[in-house]
Amino acid sequence: MNQNNQNNQTTPSTQTTPSTQNNQNSQSTQNSQSTQNNQSTQNSQSNPSTPTTPSTPKAPTSFLPQHGHYRHLRVYQVTEIIYDITYYFTQHFLSRGDRTVDQMVQAARSGKQNIAEGNQAAATSSETEIKLTNVAKASLEELLDDYEDYLRVRNLTQWDGQHPRYEKMRAYARSKEFSDEYALKIGQMSDEEIANLCITLIHQAMSMLHSLLSTMQKRFVTEGGIKERMHKARTGYRQQQDSRLEELERTIPVLQQQLAQATAEAAEWKAKYEDLKQRALNTYQQQKEEIERLRKEKENYEYE
Numbered sequence: 001m002n003q004n005n006q007n008n009q010t011t012p013s014t015q016t017t018p019s020t021q022n023n024q025n026s027q028s029t030q031n032s033q034s035t036q037n038n039q040s041t042q043n044s045q046s047n048p049s050t051p052t053t054p055s056t057p058k059a060p061t062s063f064l065p066q067h068g069h070y071r072h073l074r075v076y077q078v079t080e081i082i083y084d085i086t087y088y089f090t091q092h093f094l095s096r097g098d099r100t101v102d103q104m105v106q107a108a109r110s111g112k113q114n115i116a117e118g119n120q121a122a123a124t125s126s127e128t129e130i131k132l133t134n135v136a137k138a139s140l141e142e143l144l145d146d147y148e149d150y151l152r153v154r155n156l157t158q159w160d161g162q163h164p165r166y167e168k169m170r171a172y173a174r175s176k177e178f179s180d181e182y183a184l185k186i187g188q189m190s191d192e193e194i195a196n197l198c199i200t201l202i203h204q205a206m207s208m209l210h211s212l213l214s215t216m217q218k219r220f221v222t223e224g225g226i227k228e229r230m231h232k233a234r235t236g237y238r239q240q241q242d243s244r245l246e247e248l249e250r251t252i253p254v255l256q257q258q259l260a261q262a263t264a265e266a267a268e269w270k271a272k273y274e275d276l277k278q279r280a281l282n283t284y285q286q287q288k289e290e291i292e293r294l295r296k297e298k299e300n301y302e303y304e
Helices: 002-015 017-045 074-093 099-121 126-153 166-174 176-188 191-223 226-303
Strands: none
Touching: 074 099, 074 126, 074 176, 074 191, 099 126, 126 191, 166 176, 166 191
16 A cells, blocks of 8 residues: 555656646747747848838928018118208208209108118019119119209309318218217208208218119029029929929838738738647646546545
């Protein structure tokens, strides 16, 4: 009886050996499959055929040029002063029925207003901008003639470079002090002084308008008119869209190839999963049967 007990006690140890081997085999299979999975993932990540995300096309440059407000232009500020002084001059030194009054005021106003209108029109028409700026220049030239005529017919002196007050007047007309106080100062000046002051201001304004026209002409030559800029902007936008379309079309075959590769890998991993699942079920069934067998042997042993 003792001998049988010893034999039965050693039996479980002997019978569990296949289960241990099955567990080892299953673990070895999982390790092998895990290694293959990592290698496949690395290969997929290092695939040089992966397309890069197509870049978003840049927005086309606006064909409407940005201009500052005309009131910030120094030449407009000077012509505004010319208009104010001219209005004062005609009201104080010319008779009310003189046709020159209206002509001088309108010429001064035209010089100011056409600069403003030209600046506003610049966004849509370089031709209109240049034309109106030229009109402003012509209006100031007309006003200049009126002031020179006023001095000549009244035998008053037109200050030139030889006059002792000429350079001082030019410097004063350019100063910020003059811009701030001219409305008060002209009430203390004679008609000769005001006329020469306006002549000086008109020459300064015409010089600035000449530089402004040169800038407009250079800008027109380099950038073109509104129609050219519109055509250029539209053409550039279409080219960007065509380039974007070509780039997207180039990525389609690569994406299709990657999709096919991913589908094949998914099918392969599905087959491996089913195989691993089946092995696990087989192992589970074997161990379950072995447990049942050992339980029966134990029951038989206890019965004996």
